[in-house]
Structure formats: C-alpha cells, structure tokens
Amino acid sequence: MDEARYDHHRLRQWLTGRAAGFTRRDLIRLTAALGAGSAVSTIGAPGRAAAGPAGPIVKPLPADLFTVHGTNAEMRWSAMRQQGHLVPVDRFFVRNHTRTPILDPDAWRLTVTGTGLRGGPAEFSLGDLRRLPAVAVTEAVECAGNGRGFFTTQQGQTVSGTPWGLGAIGVARWRGVRLSTVLRRAGLSARAVDVLPVGLDDTFVSGGVDLGPVRRPLPVRKALDDVLLAYEMNGEPLPADHGFPVRLIVPGWIGIASIKWVGRIEVSDTPLFTPWNTQFYRLFGEGFPADGAPFDRQVVKSAFELDPNAALPAGRTRTLTGRSWSAHGPIRRVEVSTDGGRHWRRARPVGPDAGWQRWEIDWRPAAPGRHELLARATDVRGHTQPDTAVHNTLGYLFDAVVRHPVVVEA
Numbered sequence: 426m427d428e429a430r431y432d433h434h435r436l437r438q439w440l441t442g443r444a445a446g447f448t449r450r451d452l453i454r455l456t457a458a459l460g461a462g463s464a465v466s467t468i469g470a471p472g473r474a475a476a477g478p479a480g481p482i483v484k485p486l487p488a489d490l491f492t493v494h495g496t497n498a499e500m501r502w503s504a505m506r507q508q509g510h511l512v513p514v515d516r517f518f519v520r521n522h523t524r525t526p527i528l529d530p531d532a533w534r535l536t537v538t539g540t541g542l543r544g545g546p547a548e549f550s551l552g553d554l555r556r557l558p559a560v561a562v563t564e565a566v567e568c569a570g571n572g573r574g575f576f577t578t579q580q581g582q583t584v585s586g587t588p589w590g591l592g593a594i595g596v597a598r599w600r601g602v603r604l605s606t607v608l609r610r611a612g613l614s615a616r617a618v619d620v621l622p623v624g625l626d627d628t629f630v631s632g633g634v635d636l637g638p639v640r641r642p643l644p645v646r647k648a649l650d651d652v653l654l655a656y657e658m659n660g661e662p663l664p665a666d667h668g669f670p671v672r673l674i675v676p677g678w679i680g681i682a683s684i685k686w687v688g689r690i691e692v693s694d695t696p697l698f699t700p701w702n703t704q705f706y707r708l709f710g711e712g713f714p715a716d717g718a719p720f721d722r723q724v725v726k727s728a729f730e731l732d733p734n735a736a737l738p739a740g741r742t743r744t745l746t747g748r749s750w751s752a753h754g755p756i757r758r759v760e761v762s763t764d765g766g767r768h769w770r771r772a773r774p775v776g777p778d779a780g781w782q783r784w785e786i787d788w789r790p791a792a793p794g795r796h797e798l799l800a801r802a803t804d805v806r807g808h809t810q811p812d813t814a815v816h817n818t819l820g821y822l823f824d825a826v827v828r829h830p831v832v833v834e835a
C-alpha cells in the first residue's frame with residue numbers, strides 16, 4: 426500500500442470505529458478533558474534538566490543568518506551562498522512548537538511500548554543506541570509550511586501558520602541507528618500498524634486546549650523502511666535545538682514526521698490518531714474533503730541564494746547560485762529566468778544531488794532597476810514547479826515558482 430492509500434485506510438478504520446473503539450468525538454472529548462490525545466499517558470520528563478533556556482531557541486540567531494518568527498527561526502538564503510552542500514548548524518532553521526528542552530543525556534531513555542510489541546516495554550539508553558549498528562544519510566528536513574508566506578504575497582490568499590519564506594529547509598548529514606533495528610530489538614509484532622514517536626518538549630497548547638506532546642504517527646511500513654533515530658548532525662552530537670539527544674529523521678516526509686527529543690515510541694496494532702495527523706498537516710479548503718486530504722511527502726521547490734531585493738551591479742557578470750529539491754527523487758532540470766518569466770535558460774548543476782541539487786547560472790544585468798528572477802525545477806519523476814500553488818487553508822506544500830525581486834544598480 427502506498428502512503429496516501431494507507432492513510433485513507435487508516436481514516437476509514439477510524440471513521441468506522443475500528444481504531445480501538447476510538448472515534449473522532451472521543452478524540453475531541455479526550456483532548457478537551459484530559460488535555461491530551463489518545464496515545465498520551467504519563468510522558469513525564471525523565472532526563473529533563475532543571476533549568477530551561479531563556480528563549481524558545483538555544484543557539485544564537487544573528488540577523489544575517491536568520492529571520493525569527495515567534496518560537497521559530499528561518500534560515501536566510503543569502504547565508505548559503507558561500508557554503509558547501511550541507512547547512513551548518515549555525516544557520517539551520519528551527520521549528521519549535523514550544524521551546525527547546527534541555528535534556529540530560531545520562532538520564533535520558535527511549536521507551537518503546539504498545540500493543541504492537543510481542544512483549545512488554547523495552548528501554549534504550551543513549552549508550553545502547555550508540556552500540557547498535559550506525560548508518561549515516563544526507564537528508565533534508567523541511568517544514569510542510571515552507572514557502573507559506575508566498576500564498577499571501579504572491580497569490581493574494583489567506584492562510585494560517587508561520588509565514589515562512591523558503592528558508593524552512595536544511596540539509597544535513599545525520600548519523601544514528603535505523604528505527605527498524607530498534608523496533609525489532611523491542612520485539613515488534615507482525616500485527617503492528619502504526620508507530621508513534623513522542624517528543625519530550627512541553628505540551629502544545631492551541632486555542633486554549635492542551636493537545637499534549639508533539640507526536641505524529643507513522644505507518645509501520647515507513648518506520649521499517651528508511652527512518653533513522655539520529656544522534657549526530659554534521660559529525661557532531663545533535664544540537665539542543667535540533668533534538669538532542671535523539672530525534673527521528675524521516676526521509677522525504679514533511680518535517681513534523683521527524684520528531685525531535687524523542688522519549689517514547691508507541692507501537693500499535695490499531696491505527697493511531699493525534700492532532701498532528703487529523704487537525705494539522707492535512708489539506709483543508711475548497712476542493713478538499715471535509716476531513717482534509719492526507720499528505721506526507723514534500724513537493725518540488727527552488728531558491729536563489731540571495732535575499733529578496735538584493736542589490737546587484739549593472740553591467741557586471743554575476744554567477745547566480747541556488748538549490749532545488751524534491752521528495753520524489755533527484756532533480757533532472759533547473760531553468761532560470763532573469764526577465765520575469767519571458768525567457769528561460771538551463772542552470773548548471775553543481776555537486777551531487779543529496780537532499781537537494783545546487784546549481785548556478787551567469788547573468789549580466791544590463792539595465793538598472795527592479796528585476797524578477799525565477800527558478801523552476803523538474804524532478805526525475807517529471808514533477809515541474811507550477812506557476813500557482815494549490816491553495817489550502819493551512820498553507821502547506823507551496824510548490825509554485827517564486828518570483829524573486831532584485832535591484833540592479835547603475
């Protein structure tokens with residue numbers, strides 16, 4: 426079964442009450458009464474250190490590297506111009522529902538529990554995980570709402586959520602243990618269908634309702650495929666803001682799947698529901714089902730390594746650089762327009778395609794004034810960035826070509 430079909434199947438089970446006798450009304454009632462969803466129990470704070478950080482994010486957020494949106498920090502694309510393939514930690518975007526918790530790695534434990542195990546709960550220390558076979562991957566983490574701001578600024582539409590530009594993505598080298606290795610050691614049963622990683626950060630309160638800890642179920646098929654429990658990022662221990670001591674990395678899927686500060690994993694023989702796969706991270710609005718359309722994967726996007734309204738000198742050749750990416754496979758082609766979309770030229774690929782494809786193209790702007798740069802990528806499966814993204818009320822999956830303004834100076 427593919428991802429969308431699985432989600433449909435899961436939703437049908439839920440609607441017909443086969444999800445452990447747990448209905449949508451139960452979810453709403455429980456959420457209101459207990460301040461938690463179905464899978465929440467006592468997720469105390471084992472390993473949580475006494476004092477938290479002063480702000481929601483621990484690392485410095487200098488204005489030349491980040492744009493801050495509340496508890497989140499977006500990478501400025503100009504900060505990647507002189508960089509290699511990977512995004513250094515000092516400029517990697519941060520998406521926090523609440524705030525970065527400071528966890529004690531010695532006290533930290535990963536507990537694996539649930540009806541999808543053959544036996545009782547299993548527990549792993551950080552040392553236990555480090556002794557298991559390690560794998561490393563170069564993968565993107567990208568927020569489902571990356572580019573959301575362009576629904577408004579470029580398409581004149583209303584959406585809710587953080588008004589990200591294109592900087593809610595980063596590519597890093599992640600090292601850790603396969604989730605499949607840990608689940609099998611924990612005694613995974615053949616009847617398991619869903620895997621629910623639960624974060625150790627504060628519970629998330631939305632509209633006055635405590636929705637419990639950040640958590641979103643994964644089908645067991647994905648969990649056993651290519652998901653990592655990562656404890657290193659770019660060759661260093663995971664930084665606090667990115668999930669120390671251990672986070673999930675779920676290749677190709679929207680950022681919310683890659684739960685940070687994971688403390689517990691519930692494995693279930695019935696489908697699981699949380700606000701993060703029912704209320705959020707579904708496509709709502711005109712043309713979508715009332716329950717919302719499910720999605721897990723990212724779409725094709727491109728960005729120039731320039732600030733909006735960057736100043737470029739007239740009459741001098743400039744190498745424009747950028748990156749394009751798709752969750753459906755490598756990028757096959759990137760076309761760039763320097764005249765607002767009238768003419769297109771092929772950009773030159775630079776380096777490997779892993780997480781994203783870097784590219785460059787020369788441009789000699791003749792006339793001073795305002796110009797619009799456009800980059801449009803096509804992936805190996807033939808997905809090309811459209812002129813307009815499909816509107817949805819929560820502003821996910823903005824894949825349209827972004828019109829990037831620059832000012833050419835005499």
Ligand SMILES: Nc1nc2c(c(=O)[nH]1)N[C@H]1C(S)=C(S)[C@@H](COP(=O)(O)O)O[C@H]1N2
Pocket residue numbers: 517518519520521522523566567568569595623624625626639666667668679680681682683684685686687
């Ligand atoms: N526990 C926990 N995990 C989380 C989140 C969170 O707030 N809490 N945010 C999610 C979202 S929405 C995204 S886009 C990614 C962001 O990862 P980063 O902050 O390392 O860039 O983490 C995901 N994992």
Ligand SMILES: [Mo]
Pocket residue numbers: 520567568569570680681
């Ligand atoms: Mo996200």
